[in-house]
Amino acid sequence: MAKLNKDSLKTLSFITYFIILFVFWFILSGYLKSLLLFFGLISVLFVFWMSYRAKALEEDSLPLKIILRLPFYWIWLFKEIFKSGVTTTTLIWNGKYSPQLISVKASQKNRTGIANYANAITLTPGTVTIEIDKKTFLVHALSKKLSQDLLTDDMNKVITDLDK
Amino acid sequence: MSYNYIELISLVLLAIGCFFILSGSLGLIKLPDVFSRIHAAGLIDTLGSGFIVLALIIYSGFSLLSFKLLLIPLFLIFTSPVTGHAIALFAHESGYKPRGKNKK
Structure with missing residues (x-):
């Protein structure tokens, strides 16, 4: 999908969204009878119509390009969460915390990327995004080590690369 | 009595x-201010x-149920x-300042 114009990209994202919704319905219900599948189709169409009406299907909110990279990103994110989680746990148990505020620069281009980065910072234990001002985050970190991990910019790069 | 590996x-x-849940709960009580306590709550949520x-x-084996279970951490x-x-934003806007140093 190298060169697609805007309209076909939009159609493609609609189809992907539809498929995701239907798979989601199937996972939650697990039914295979044709009547129930038909009901499922109706409810999926209803949800699709509602999200179309709520303008939730803009290009920015359904990023097709990154959808294949997401599982790898989640695995990486879980590794990060585990590492900083262990650090936070030891900090809680031995009480050597020294909370501090730092400001972090984000280099993502669109709104989804920035929200993604802010969420990733908050998701890793020990760091919380307090305020977002254009492209600078105010981050509260539980210790100096955690804030320095953040200031090495690794996470920023990974999330910026996600959107290439 | 024999355990199997699974x-x-x-x-x-x-x-x-x-x-992790125990340490998160401990952190909720022990840490000094509201910002630090959010970290402890996040520890419970994620890990x-x-x-x-x-x-x-x-434990339950791989089936449709395990996909359903996977949806919980996804959400x-x-x-x-x-x-x-x-x-954190509400605490910040209403003027709480994070405690800087160790309270000891």
């Missing part, structure tokens, strides 16, 4: 998850629930930072 692995994972769900998936990944950020 039960043993899921038991170990459950114990790890319980340990505690994550490990317990992983243990349950391994937590989306919702827990939002709540954490909401609390």
